[in-house]
Amino acid sequence: MNQSTSLASLLTAVRVTAQSGPTTVPVTGLTLDSRQAGPGVVFFALRGTANDGHQFIPKAVELGAAAVVCEDLPTDLNPATAYVQVKDSAEAMAYMAAEFYGHPSRKLQLVGITGTNGKTTCATMLHKLFRELGYHCGLLSTVQNQIDEQVIPATHTTPDAIRLNELLARMVQASCTHVFMEVSSHAVVQHRVTGLQFAGGIFTNLTHDHLDYHGTFDAYLKAKKGFFDMLPKSAFALTNADDKRGPVMLQNVVGRRESYSMRGPATFRGKLIENAVHGLHLEVDGREAQFRLIGVFNAYNLLAIYGAAVLLGEEPTEVLTVLSGLTSAPGRFEPVLAEKTRITGIIDYAHTPDALENVLQTIAEIRQPSQQVITVVGCGGNRDGAKRPIMARLASQLSNRAVLTSDNPRFEDPNDILQQMQTGVPAADQGKVLTIPDRREAIKTAVALAQPGDIVLVAGKGHEAYQEIKGVRSDFDDKQVLIEMFNLLGK
Ligand SMILES: CC(=O)N[C@H]1[C@@H](OP(=O)(O)OP(=O)(O)OC[C@H]2O[C@@H](n3ccc(=O)[nH]c3=O)[C@H](O)[C@@H]2O)O[C@H](CO)[C@@H](O)[C@@H]1O[C@H](C)C(=O)N[C@@H](C)C(=O)N[C@H](CCC(=O)O)C(=O)O
Ligand SMILES: Nc1ncnc2c1ncn2[C@@H]1O[C@H](COP(=O)(O)OP(=O)(O)OP(=O)(O)O)[C@@H](O)[C@H]1O
Secondary structure, three states: OOOOOOHHHOOOOOOOOOOEOOOOOOOOOEHHHHHHHOOEEEEEOEEOOOEHHHHHHHHHHHHOOOOEEOOOOOOOOOOOOOEOOOHHHHHHHHHHHHHHHHHHHHHOOOEEEEOOOOOOHHHHHHHHHHHOOOEEEEEEEOOOOEOEEEEEEOOOOOOOHHHHHHHHHHHHOOOOOOEEEEEHHHHHHOOOOOOOOOOOEEEEOOOOOOOHHHHHHHHHHHHHHHHHHOOOOHHHHHHHHOOOOHHHHHHHOOEEEEEEEOOOOOEEEEEEEEEEEEEEEEEEOOEEEEEEEOOHHHHHHHHHHHHHHHHHHOHHHHHHHHHHOOOOOOOOOEEEEEEEOOOOEEOOOOHHHHHHHHHHHHHHOOOOOOOOEEEEEEOOOOOOOOHHHHHHHHHHHHEEEEEEEEOEOOOOOOOHHHHHHHHOOHHHHHEEEEEEEOOOHHHHHHHHOOOOOOOOEEEOOOEEEEEEOOOEEEOOOHHHHHHHHHOOOOO
16 A cells, blocks of 8 residues: 655654654654664554564664654664654554554444454454445454455454554455454554544453463453443444353443343343254344354354344344354354265364363254264464363363374474373273374264264364474365365265
Protein backbone atom coordinates (compact mmCIF):
# COMPACT_ATOMS: atom_id res chain seq x y z
CA MET A 1 0.00 0.00 0.00
CA ASN A 2 1.41 3.41 -0.91
CA GLN A 3 0.92 5.53 2.11
CA SER A 4 2.48 8.94 2.88
CA THR A 5 1.93 11.59 5.51
CA SER A 6 4.00 13.89 7.72
CA LEU A 7 5.34 13.01 11.14
CA ALA A 8 3.62 16.09 12.56
CA SER A 9 0.19 14.85 11.48
CA LEU A 10 0.84 11.39 12.99
CA LEU A 11 1.85 13.00 16.27
CA THR A 12 -1.63 14.51 16.65
CA ALA A 13 -2.70 10.98 17.66
CA VAL A 14 -0.41 10.74 20.70
CA ARG A 15 0.73 12.61 23.78
CA VAL A 16 4.38 13.54 23.34
CA THR A 17 6.53 14.12 26.43
CA ALA A 18 9.59 15.49 24.63
CA GLN A 19 10.83 15.75 21.10
CA SER A 20 13.75 16.91 19.01
CA GLY A 21 14.57 17.15 15.31
CA PRO A 22 12.47 17.83 12.19
CA THR A 23 8.78 16.91 12.51
CA THR A 24 7.76 18.08 9.03
CA VAL A 25 9.53 15.08 7.48
CA PRO A 26 7.36 12.89 5.22
CA VAL A 27 6.60 9.43 6.57
CA THR A 28 6.17 6.54 4.16
CA GLY A 29 6.28 3.61 6.55
CA LEU A 30 6.27 2.42 10.18
CA THR A 31 8.24 -0.39 11.78
CA LEU A 32 8.92 -1.98 15.16
CA ASP A 33 11.99 -3.80 13.84
CA SER A 34 15.20 -1.78 13.45
CA ARG A 35 16.26 -4.08 10.61
CA GLN A 36 13.31 -2.84 8.53
CA ALA A 37 14.09 0.85 9.10
CA GLY A 38 15.07 3.17 6.24
CA PRO A 39 14.45 6.67 4.84
CA GLY A 40 10.89 7.85 5.47
CA VAL A 41 10.31 5.15 8.10
CA VAL A 42 9.36 5.72 11.75
CA PHE A 43 11.01 3.21 14.10
CA PHE A 44 9.21 2.38 17.36
CA ALA A 45 11.48 1.19 20.18
CA LEU A 46 9.37 -1.30 22.15
CA ARG A 47 10.26 -2.94 25.43
CA GLY A 48 9.93 -6.61 24.54
CA THR A 49 10.05 -9.84 26.49
CA ALA A 50 13.52 -10.85 25.27
CA ASN A 51 15.02 -7.54 24.09
CA ASP A 52 14.62 -3.84 24.71
CA GLY A 53 13.98 -2.14 21.38
CA HIS A 54 15.81 0.96 22.67
CA GLN A 55 19.12 -0.83 22.14
CA PHE A 56 18.37 -0.96 18.41
CA ILE A 57 17.81 2.81 17.97
CA PRO A 58 21.40 3.39 16.63
CA LYS A 59 20.82 0.64 14.02
CA ALA A 60 17.53 2.23 12.88
CA VAL A 61 19.20 5.65 12.66
CA GLU A 62 22.15 4.18 10.76
CA LEU A 63 19.69 2.74 8.21
CA GLY A 64 18.25 6.26 7.72
CA ALA A 65 15.04 6.15 9.81
CA ALA A 66 13.14 9.45 9.55
CA ALA A 67 12.06 9.31 13.18
CA VAL A 68 12.35 7.28 16.36
CA VAL A 69 9.52 6.94 18.86
CA CYS A 70 10.78 5.81 22.26
CA GLU A 71 10.26 5.96 26.02
CA ASP A 72 13.81 7.11 26.84
CA LEU A 73 15.58 9.56 24.56
CA PRO A 74 19.13 8.48 23.63
CA THR A 75 21.92 10.77 24.86
CA ASP A 76 23.54 10.87 21.45
CA LEU A 77 21.06 12.46 19.01
CA ASN A 78 21.49 12.55 15.24
CA PRO A 79 20.43 16.04 14.01
CA ALA A 80 18.85 14.62 10.83
CA THR A 81 16.53 12.31 12.77
CA ALA A 82 13.37 13.26 14.67
CA TYR A 83 13.14 11.80 18.19
CA VAL A 84 9.81 11.57 19.93
CA GLN A 85 9.49 10.58 23.56
CA VAL A 86 6.23 9.00 24.75
CA LYS A 87 5.14 7.25 27.94
CA ASP A 88 4.44 3.92 26.22
CA SER A 89 5.91 3.18 22.78
CA ALA A 90 3.60 0.23 22.08
CA GLU A 91 0.51 2.32 22.85
CA ALA A 92 1.82 5.24 20.76
CA MET A 93 2.57 2.85 17.90
CA ALA A 94 -1.04 1.61 17.91
CA TYR A 95 -2.52 5.13 17.78
CA MET A 96 -0.02 6.29 15.14
CA ALA A 97 -0.57 3.16 13.01
CA ALA A 98 -4.34 3.76 13.05
CA GLU A 99 -3.73 7.39 12.05
CA PHE A 100 -1.21 6.42 9.34
CA TYR A 101 -3.64 4.00 7.69
CA GLY A 102 -6.59 6.39 7.95
CA HIS A 103 -8.45 4.67 10.82
CA PRO A 104 -9.72 1.72 8.75
CA SER A 105 -11.55 0.20 11.74
CA ARG A 106 -13.94 3.20 11.74
CA LYS A 107 -15.01 2.29 8.20
CA LEU A 108 -15.78 -1.33 9.08
CA GLN A 109 -18.03 -3.35 11.34
CA LEU A 110 -15.15 -4.88 13.27
CA VAL A 111 -15.93 -7.76 15.63
CA GLY A 112 -13.28 -9.17 17.98
CA ILE A 113 -13.43 -12.61 19.59
CA THR A 114 -11.53 -13.37 22.79
CA GLY A 115 -11.36 -16.38 25.14
CA THR A 116 -9.16 -19.43 25.68
CA ASN A 117 -10.91 -21.68 23.17
CA GLY A 118 -13.22 -21.15 20.22
CA LYS A 119 -11.74 -17.93 18.82
CA THR A 120 -10.67 -19.44 15.49
CA THR A 121 -13.91 -21.40 15.15
CA CYS A 122 -16.13 -18.35 15.81
CA ALA A 123 -14.10 -15.92 13.67
CA THR A 124 -13.84 -18.35 10.73
CA MET A 125 -17.51 -19.28 10.84
CA LEU A 126 -18.65 -15.66 11.15
CA HIS A 127 -16.58 -14.91 8.06
CA LYS A 128 -18.14 -17.85 6.18
CA LEU A 129 -21.63 -16.84 7.36
CA PHE A 130 -21.32 -13.21 6.25
CA ARG A 131 -19.82 -14.29 2.90
CA GLU A 132 -22.89 -16.50 2.39
CA LEU A 133 -25.14 -13.60 3.40
CA GLY A 134 -23.62 -11.66 0.50
CA TYR A 135 -21.11 -9.35 2.20
CA HIS A 136 -17.50 -8.57 1.36
CA CYS A 137 -15.62 -9.34 4.53
CA GLY A 138 -12.28 -9.91 6.17
CA LEU A 139 -10.92 -12.49 8.60
CA LEU A 140 -7.92 -12.25 10.95
CA SER A 141 -7.27 -15.61 12.57
CA THR A 142 -4.57 -17.99 13.80
CA VAL A 143 -5.04 -20.25 10.79
CA GLN A 144 -5.07 -17.55 8.13
CA ASN A 145 -6.15 -14.04 7.25
CA GLN A 146 -8.64 -13.54 4.44
CA ILE A 147 -10.04 -10.75 2.31
CA ASP A 148 -13.17 -12.36 0.92
CA GLU A 149 -11.70 -15.60 -0.53
CA GLN A 150 -8.13 -14.28 -0.90
CA VAL A 151 -5.90 -15.98 1.67
CA ILE A 152 -3.07 -14.08 3.36
CA PRO A 153 -0.85 -16.22 5.62
CA ALA A 154 -1.01 -15.42 9.35
CA THR A 155 1.97 -15.35 11.70
CA HIS A 156 0.09 -14.49 14.89
CA THR A 157 -3.42 -14.94 16.26
CA THR A 158 -3.56 -11.12 16.38
CA PRO A 159 -0.93 -9.26 14.34
CA ASP A 160 1.02 -6.25 15.68
CA ALA A 161 -0.70 -2.86 15.43
CA ILE A 162 1.11 -1.82 12.23
CA ARG A 163 0.35 -5.03 10.33
CA LEU A 164 -3.17 -5.06 11.76
CA ASN A 165 -4.04 -1.56 10.58
CA GLU A 166 -2.41 -2.26 7.22
CA LEU A 167 -4.54 -5.37 6.76
CA LEU A 168 -7.70 -3.53 7.82
CA ALA A 169 -6.90 -0.75 5.33
CA ARG A 170 -6.54 -3.36 2.57
CA MET A 171 -9.91 -4.77 3.60
CA VAL A 172 -11.50 -1.31 3.37
CA GLN A 173 -9.94 -0.87 -0.06
CA ALA A 174 -11.44 -4.22 -1.14
CA SER A 175 -14.91 -2.89 -0.14
CA CYS A 176 -15.24 -5.09 2.93
CA THR A 177 -18.02 -4.06 5.28
CA HIS A 178 -17.38 -6.58 8.07
CA VAL A 179 -14.21 -7.97 9.63
CA PHE A 180 -14.02 -10.79 12.16
CA MET A 181 -10.83 -11.09 14.17
CA GLU A 182 -9.36 -13.06 17.03
CA VAL A 183 -8.13 -10.97 19.94
CA SER A 184 -5.49 -12.83 21.96
CA SER A 185 -4.62 -11.86 25.52
CA HIS A 186 -1.05 -11.12 24.34
CA ALA A 187 -2.51 -8.64 21.85
CA VAL A 188 -4.39 -6.75 24.56
CA VAL A 189 -1.36 -6.49 26.85
CA GLN A 190 0.94 -5.47 23.98
CA HIS A 191 -1.49 -2.79 22.71
CA ARG A 192 -1.92 -4.50 19.35
CA VAL A 193 -5.65 -3.61 19.28
CA THR A 194 -5.44 -0.23 21.04
CA GLY A 195 -7.07 2.59 19.06
CA LEU A 196 -9.30 0.30 17.00
CA GLN A 197 -13.02 0.98 16.86
CA PHE A 198 -14.93 -2.26 17.40
CA ALA A 199 -18.59 -2.81 16.52
CA GLY A 200 -18.68 -5.75 18.90
CA GLY A 201 -16.77 -8.15 21.10
CA ILE A 202 -17.39 -11.80 21.94
CA PHE A 203 -16.09 -13.70 24.97
CA THR A 204 -16.11 -17.51 24.62
CA ASN A 205 -14.60 -18.98 27.80
CA LEU A 206 -11.57 -18.90 30.07
CA THR A 207 -9.44 -21.79 31.32
CA HIS A 208 -5.85 -21.97 32.49
CA ASP A 209 -3.56 -21.15 29.57
CA HIS A 210 -0.63 -18.90 28.71
CA LEU A 211 0.27 -18.48 32.39
CA ASP A 212 3.92 -18.62 31.28
CA TYR A 213 3.30 -15.18 29.73
CA HIS A 214 0.73 -13.59 32.05
CA GLY A 215 2.10 -14.98 35.34
CA THR A 216 -1.23 -15.43 37.14
CA PHE A 217 -4.77 -16.42 36.19
CA ASP A 218 -5.99 -13.01 37.40
CA ALA A 219 -3.58 -11.23 35.05
CA TYR A 220 -4.79 -13.45 32.20
CA LEU A 221 -8.43 -12.62 33.02
CA LYS A 222 -7.55 -8.93 33.30
CA ALA A 223 -6.00 -9.04 29.81
CA LYS A 224 -9.15 -10.59 28.33
CA LYS A 225 -11.35 -8.13 30.18
CA GLY A 226 -9.15 -5.29 28.89
CA PHE A 227 -10.58 -5.98 25.46
CA PHE A 228 -14.23 -5.70 26.66
CA ASP A 229 -13.31 -2.53 28.57
CA MET A 230 -12.21 -0.81 25.36
CA LEU A 231 -15.54 -1.42 23.57
CA PRO A 232 -17.42 1.85 22.91
CA LYS A 233 -21.07 2.53 23.77
CA SER A 234 -22.16 1.71 20.23
CA ALA A 235 -20.59 -1.78 20.36
CA PHE A 236 -22.07 -4.96 21.75
CA ALA A 237 -20.24 -6.91 24.45
CA LEU A 238 -21.49 -10.48 24.05
CA THR A 239 -20.49 -12.91 26.79
CA ASN A 240 -20.93 -16.60 27.53
CA ALA A 241 -23.18 -16.48 30.62
CA ASP A 242 -22.46 -20.15 31.39
CA ASP A 243 -18.72 -19.64 31.76
CA LYS A 244 -17.57 -18.93 35.31
CA ARG A 245 -15.84 -15.72 34.12
CA GLY A 246 -18.60 -14.71 31.68
CA PRO A 247 -20.44 -12.28 34.00
CA VAL A 248 -17.17 -10.69 35.22
CA MET A 249 -16.36 -9.76 31.63
CA LEU A 250 -19.41 -7.47 31.56
CA GLN A 251 -18.67 -5.63 34.83
CA ASN A 252 -18.40 -1.86 34.23
CA VAL A 253 -18.23 -2.18 30.44
CA VAL A 254 -19.42 0.80 28.41
CA GLY A 255 -20.58 -1.34 25.46
CA ARG A 256 -24.08 -2.91 25.28
CA ARG A 257 -24.20 -5.91 27.59
CA GLU A 258 -25.43 -9.06 25.85
CA SER A 259 -25.13 -12.74 26.68
CA TYR A 260 -25.74 -16.28 25.47
CA SER A 261 -26.52 -19.37 27.47
CA MET A 262 -27.53 -23.01 27.20
CA ARG A 263 -28.71 -23.06 30.83
CA GLY A 264 -30.51 -19.94 31.95
CA PRO A 265 -31.68 -16.44 31.12
CA ALA A 266 -29.66 -14.60 28.46
CA THR A 267 -30.15 -12.48 25.37
CA PHE A 268 -29.67 -15.56 23.19
CA ARG A 269 -30.77 -18.93 24.48
CA GLY A 270 -29.95 -22.37 23.20
CA LYS A 271 -31.21 -25.82 24.10
CA LEU A 272 -29.55 -29.09 23.21
CA ILE A 273 -31.88 -31.54 21.50
CA GLU A 274 -29.33 -33.99 20.10
CA ASN A 275 -25.54 -34.19 20.19
CA ALA A 276 -24.54 -36.88 17.71
CA VAL A 277 -21.61 -37.92 15.53
CA HIS A 278 -23.38 -36.46 12.49
CA GLY A 279 -23.92 -33.05 14.14
CA LEU A 280 -25.89 -30.98 16.62
CA HIS A 281 -29.64 -30.50 16.81
CA LEU A 282 -30.42 -27.33 18.77
CA GLU A 283 -33.23 -25.03 19.66
CA VAL A 284 -31.98 -21.46 19.27
CA ASP A 285 -34.26 -18.70 20.53
CA GLY A 286 -37.23 -21.04 20.11
CA ARG A 287 -36.33 -22.18 16.56
CA GLU A 288 -35.08 -25.71 15.91
CA ALA A 289 -32.11 -26.21 13.64
CA GLN A 290 -29.69 -28.97 12.67
CA PHE A 291 -25.96 -28.12 12.42
CA ARG A 292 -22.97 -29.90 10.93
CA LEU A 293 -20.71 -29.04 13.86
CA ILE A 294 -20.11 -31.63 16.58
CA GLY A 295 -19.96 -31.42 20.38
CA VAL A 296 -21.51 -29.28 23.11
CA PHE A 297 -18.62 -26.78 22.95
CA ASN A 298 -19.63 -26.11 19.37
CA ALA A 299 -23.22 -25.47 20.49
CA TYR A 300 -21.73 -22.59 22.47
CA ASN A 301 -19.71 -21.41 19.46
CA LEU A 302 -22.86 -21.54 17.31
CA LEU A 303 -24.84 -19.49 19.85
CA ALA A 304 -22.07 -16.87 19.97
CA ILE A 305 -21.96 -16.67 16.17
CA TYR A 306 -25.75 -16.49 15.90
CA GLY A 307 -25.95 -13.81 18.61
CA ALA A 308 -23.24 -11.67 17.00
CA ALA A 309 -24.90 -11.91 13.58
CA VAL A 310 -28.27 -10.87 15.01
CA LEU A 311 -26.66 -8.01 16.95
CA LEU A 312 -25.09 -6.87 13.68
CA GLY A 313 -28.63 -6.57 12.29
CA GLU A 314 -29.07 -9.86 10.42
CA GLU A 315 -32.41 -11.66 10.27
CA PRO A 316 -32.47 -14.56 12.82
CA THR A 317 -34.18 -17.17 10.61
CA GLU A 318 -31.87 -16.48 7.69
CA VAL A 319 -28.84 -16.66 9.98
CA LEU A 320 -29.92 -20.08 11.27
CA THR A 321 -30.61 -21.39 7.77
CA VAL A 322 -27.17 -20.41 6.52
CA LEU A 323 -25.40 -21.55 9.71
CA SER A 324 -27.02 -24.99 9.36
CA GLY A 325 -25.15 -25.60 6.14
CA LEU A 326 -21.71 -24.49 7.31
CA THR A 327 -18.78 -26.72 8.25
CA SER A 328 -16.32 -26.02 11.08
CA ALA A 329 -13.02 -24.17 10.83
CA PRO A 330 -10.22 -26.23 9.25
CA GLY A 331 -8.73 -28.74 11.71
CA ARG A 332 -11.07 -27.73 14.54
CA PHE A 333 -13.01 -30.91 15.35
CA GLU A 334 -13.36 -31.32 11.60
CA PRO A 335 -15.28 -34.45 10.60
CA VAL A 336 -14.22 -36.53 7.57
CA LEU A 337 -16.71 -39.27 6.77
CA ALA A 338 -15.84 -42.56 4.98
CA GLU A 339 -19.02 -42.95 2.89
CA LYS A 340 -18.97 -46.72 2.48
CA THR A 341 -18.31 -47.82 6.06
CA ARG A 342 -19.61 -44.72 7.92
CA ILE A 343 -16.30 -44.51 9.77
CA THR A 344 -16.03 -40.95 11.12
CA GLY A 345 -12.60 -39.40 10.98
CA ILE A 346 -12.05 -36.34 13.20
CA ILE A 347 -9.16 -33.95 12.60
CA ASP A 348 -8.36 -31.79 15.59
CA TYR A 349 -5.61 -29.35 16.47
CA ALA A 350 -5.49 -30.61 20.10
CA HIS A 351 -1.78 -30.65 20.93
CA THR A 352 -1.91 -30.13 24.69
CA PRO A 353 -3.13 -32.55 27.39
CA ASP A 354 -6.11 -30.27 28.18
CA ALA A 355 -7.21 -30.02 24.58
CA LEU A 356 -6.75 -33.76 23.95
CA GLU A 357 -8.79 -34.62 27.03
CA ASN A 358 -11.55 -32.20 25.92
CA VAL A 359 -11.72 -33.70 22.46
CA LEU A 360 -11.80 -37.27 23.74
CA GLN A 361 -14.47 -36.37 26.29
CA THR A 362 -16.55 -34.76 23.55
CA ILE A 363 -16.21 -37.94 21.50
CA ALA A 364 -17.30 -39.96 24.55
CA GLU A 365 -20.46 -37.80 24.73
CA ILE A 366 -21.45 -38.39 21.10
CA ARG A 367 -20.46 -41.99 20.45
CA GLN A 368 -22.74 -44.99 20.64
CA PRO A 369 -21.50 -47.85 22.88
CA SER A 370 -20.87 -49.96 19.76
CA GLN A 371 -18.52 -47.36 18.23
CA GLN A 372 -14.82 -47.86 18.98
CA VAL A 373 -12.53 -44.85 19.23
CA ILE A 374 -9.05 -45.08 17.69
CA THR A 375 -6.71 -42.16 18.41
CA VAL A 376 -3.59 -41.17 16.49
CA VAL A 377 -1.42 -38.74 18.45
CA GLY A 378 2.14 -37.49 18.78
CA CYS A 379 4.10 -34.78 20.62
CA GLY A 380 6.35 -32.12 19.13
CA GLY A 381 10.12 -32.16 19.43
CA ASN A 382 12.17 -29.37 21.07
CA ARG A 383 9.11 -28.27 23.05
CA ASP A 384 7.61 -29.01 26.49
CA GLY A 385 8.57 -32.62 27.23
CA ALA A 386 6.40 -32.96 30.34
CA LYS A 387 3.24 -33.33 28.32
CA ARG A 388 4.46 -36.43 26.45
CA PRO A 389 3.59 -39.17 29.00
CA ILE A 390 0.35 -37.34 29.92
CA MET A 391 -0.91 -37.22 26.36
CA ALA A 392 -0.08 -40.88 25.80
CA ARG A 393 -1.90 -41.79 29.01
CA LEU A 394 -4.99 -39.81 28.01
CA ALA A 395 -5.02 -41.31 24.51
CA SER A 396 -4.72 -44.85 25.84
CA GLN A 397 -7.23 -44.47 28.68
CA LEU A 398 -9.90 -42.56 26.78
CA SER A 399 -9.73 -44.54 23.51
CA ASN A 400 -10.22 -48.20 22.58
CA ARG A 401 -6.96 -48.16 20.61
CA ALA A 402 -4.19 -45.57 20.38
CA VAL A 403 -1.44 -45.19 17.79
CA LEU A 404 1.46 -43.08 19.05
CA THR A 405 3.31 -41.34 16.27
CA SER A 406 5.38 -38.28 15.27
CA ASP A 407 4.16 -34.68 15.32
CA ASN A 408 6.90 -32.27 14.18
CA PRO A 409 9.87 -34.02 15.86
CA ARG A 410 11.99 -31.05 14.74
CA PHE A 411 15.62 -31.74 15.77
CA GLU A 412 14.82 -34.56 18.23
CA ASP A 413 14.92 -38.26 17.42
CA PRO A 414 11.25 -39.33 16.96
CA ASN A 415 11.98 -42.61 18.77
CA ASP A 416 13.14 -40.73 21.89
CA ILE A 417 9.91 -38.71 21.95
CA LEU A 418 7.84 -41.86 21.49
CA GLN A 419 9.72 -43.65 24.28
CA GLN A 420 8.93 -40.77 26.64
CA MET A 421 5.27 -40.90 25.60
CA GLN A 422 5.13 -44.66 26.24
CA THR A 423 6.21 -44.21 29.86
CA GLY A 424 2.81 -42.63 30.51
CA VAL A 425 0.73 -45.58 29.27
CA PRO A 426 -0.64 -47.48 32.31
CA ALA A 427 0.28 -51.19 32.42
CA ALA A 428 -3.38 -52.16 31.98
CA ASP A 429 -3.60 -50.20 28.71
CA GLN A 430 -0.33 -51.36 27.12
CA GLY A 431 -2.17 -53.84 24.90
CA LYS A 432 -4.27 -51.06 23.34
CA VAL A 433 -1.28 -49.04 22.18
CA LEU A 434 0.82 -49.25 19.01
CA THR A 435 3.87 -47.09 18.30
CA ILE A 436 4.51 -46.17 14.66
CA PRO A 437 6.96 -43.26 14.09
CA ASP A 438 5.87 -42.62 10.47
CA ARG A 439 2.67 -40.53 10.70
CA ARG A 440 1.31 -41.72 7.34
CA GLU A 441 1.74 -45.37 8.41
CA ALA A 442 0.18 -44.55 11.78
CA ILE A 443 -2.94 -43.10 10.16
CA LYS A 444 -3.10 -46.07 7.76
CA THR A 445 -2.95 -48.49 10.69
CA ALA A 446 -5.68 -46.63 12.58
CA VAL A 447 -7.94 -46.75 9.52
CA ALA A 448 -7.17 -50.45 9.03
CA LEU A 449 -8.14 -51.13 12.67
CA ALA A 450 -11.44 -49.26 12.35
CA GLN A 451 -14.62 -51.26 11.87
CA PRO A 452 -17.72 -49.81 10.16
CA GLY A 453 -19.17 -46.99 12.27
CA ASP A 454 -16.02 -46.47 14.36
CA ILE A 455 -14.37 -43.10 15.08
CA VAL A 456 -10.77 -42.29 14.13
CA LEU A 457 -9.36 -39.21 15.85
CA VAL A 458 -6.21 -37.74 14.30
CA ALA A 459 -5.01 -35.21 16.86
CA GLY A 460 -2.33 -32.57 17.06
CA LYS A 461 -1.82 -30.95 13.68
CA GLY A 462 -5.30 -29.73 12.70
CA HIS A 463 -4.94 -27.33 9.78
CA GLU A 464 -1.13 -27.56 9.69
CA ALA A 465 -0.02 -28.74 6.26
CA TYR A 466 3.51 -29.90 7.10
CA GLN A 467 5.63 -32.27 9.15
CA GLU A 468 8.89 -30.79 10.46
CA ILE A 469 11.77 -33.25 10.66
CA LYS A 470 15.38 -32.16 11.31
CA GLY A 471 14.51 -28.55 10.48
CA VAL A 472 12.95 -29.44 7.12
CA ARG A 473 9.22 -28.94 6.59
CA SER A 474 7.68 -31.44 4.14
CA ASP A 475 4.07 -31.37 2.98
CA PHE A 476 1.80 -33.35 5.26
CA ASP A 477 -1.92 -32.86 5.72
CA ASP A 478 -3.75 -35.13 8.20
CA LYS A 479 -7.08 -34.66 6.41
CA GLN A 480 -5.69 -35.53 2.99
CA VAL A 481 -3.83 -38.57 4.33
CA LEU A 482 -6.95 -39.76 6.14
CA ILE A 483 -9.07 -39.50 2.98
CA GLU A 484 -6.28 -41.23 1.01
CA MET A 485 -6.28 -44.14 3.50
CA PHE A 486 -10.09 -44.45 3.47
CA ASN A 487 -9.85 -44.85 -0.32
CA LEU A 488 -6.75 -47.07 -0.33
CA LEU A 489 -8.22 -49.50 2.20
CA GLY A 490 -11.65 -49.50 0.53
CA LYS A 491 -13.37 -47.94 3.51
C1 LIG B 1 6.00 -13.20 23.69
C2 LIG B 1 5.48 -12.30 22.62
O1 LIG B 1 4.29 -12.08 22.53
N1 LIG B 1 6.39 -11.80 21.79
C3 LIG B 1 6.01 -10.82 20.77
C4 LIG B 1 6.79 -9.56 21.00
O2 LIG B 1 8.12 -9.89 20.81
P1 LIG B 1 9.17 -9.72 21.94
O3 LIG B 1 8.66 -8.82 22.99
O4 LIG B 1 9.64 -11.08 22.36
O5 LIG B 1 10.34 -9.04 21.09
P2 LIG B 1 11.85 -8.96 21.51
O6 LIG B 1 12.63 -9.98 20.75
O7 LIG B 1 11.97 -8.93 22.99
O8 LIG B 1 12.27 -7.55 20.89
C5 LIG B 1 11.81 -6.31 21.43
C6 LIG B 1 11.65 -5.36 20.30
O9 LIG B 1 12.91 -5.19 19.64
C7 LIG B 1 12.74 -5.27 18.26
N2 LIG B 1 13.99 -5.70 17.63
C8 LIG B 1 14.51 -6.92 17.86
C9 LIG B 1 15.71 -7.31 17.24
C10 LIG B 1 16.37 -6.41 16.37
O10 LIG B 1 17.42 -6.67 15.78
N3 LIG B 1 15.80 -5.19 16.18
C11 LIG B 1 14.63 -4.82 16.77
O11 LIG B 1 14.16 -3.70 16.55
C12 LIG B 1 11.60 -6.25 18.07
O12 LIG B 1 10.98 -6.05 16.80
C13 LIG B 1 10.70 -5.87 19.24
O13 LIG B 1 9.83 -4.82 18.85
O14 LIG B 1 6.45 -8.60 20.03
C14 LIG B 1 6.67 -9.03 18.67
C15 LIG B 1 6.21 -7.89 17.77
O15 LIG B 1 4.83 -7.62 17.96
C16 LIG B 1 5.88 -10.29 18.39
O16 LIG B 1 6.15 -10.76 17.08
C17 LIG B 1 6.27 -11.35 19.38
O17 LIG B 1 5.48 -12.46 19.16
C18 LIG B 1 6.18 -13.72 19.25
C19 LIG B 1 6.78 -14.07 17.88
C20 LIG B 1 5.20 -14.80 19.68
O18 LIG B 1 5.42 -15.97 19.49
N4 LIG B 1 4.11 -14.40 20.31
C21 LIG B 1 3.10 -15.33 20.76
C22 LIG B 1 3.35 -15.81 22.17
C23 LIG B 1 1.77 -14.58 20.65
O19 LIG B 1 1.70 -13.37 20.57
N5 LIG B 1 0.71 -15.37 20.64
C24 LIG B 1 -0.63 -14.85 20.58
C25 LIG B 1 -1.64 -15.99 20.60
C26 LIG B 1 -1.65 -16.72 21.87
C27 LIG B 1 -2.74 -17.79 21.81
O20 LIG B 1 -3.91 -17.48 22.11
O21 LIG B 1 -2.42 -18.95 21.42
C28 LIG B 1 -0.87 -14.16 19.24
O22 LIG B 1 -1.68 -13.21 19.20
O23 LIG B 1 -0.33 -14.63 18.22
N1 LIG C 1 -16.09 -23.01 22.80
C1 LIG C 1 -15.18 -23.94 23.02
N2 LIG C 1 -15.00 -24.44 24.26
C2 LIG C 1 -14.08 -25.39 24.53
N3 LIG C 1 -13.29 -25.95 23.58
C3 LIG C 1 -13.41 -25.49 22.34
C4 LIG C 1 -14.35 -24.46 21.98
N4 LIG C 1 -14.25 -24.22 20.66
C5 LIG C 1 -13.27 -25.03 20.20
N5 LIG C 1 -12.78 -25.80 21.20
C6 LIG C 1 -11.69 -26.82 21.14
O1 LIG C 1 -10.47 -26.08 21.23
C7 LIG C 1 -9.68 -26.28 20.05
C8 LIG C 1 -9.22 -24.92 19.54
O2 LIG C 1 -10.34 -24.26 18.98
P1 LIG C 1 -10.16 -22.87 18.27
O3 LIG C 1 -8.98 -22.97 17.35
O4 LIG C 1 -11.45 -22.45 17.70
O5 LIG C 1 -9.80 -22.00 19.54
P2 LIG C 1 -8.81 -20.78 19.66
O6 LIG C 1 -9.34 -19.98 20.78
O7 LIG C 1 -8.66 -20.09 18.36
O8 LIG C 1 -7.45 -21.44 20.04
P3 LIG C 1 -6.05 -21.36 19.26
O9 LIG C 1 -5.62 -19.91 19.31
O10 LIG C 1 -5.17 -22.28 20.05
O11 LIG C 1 -6.33 -21.83 17.86
C9 LIG C 1 -10.58 -26.98 19.03
O12 LIG C 1 -9.83 -27.87 18.27
C10 LIG C 1 -11.64 -27.64 19.86
O13 LIG C 1 -11.24 -28.94 20.17
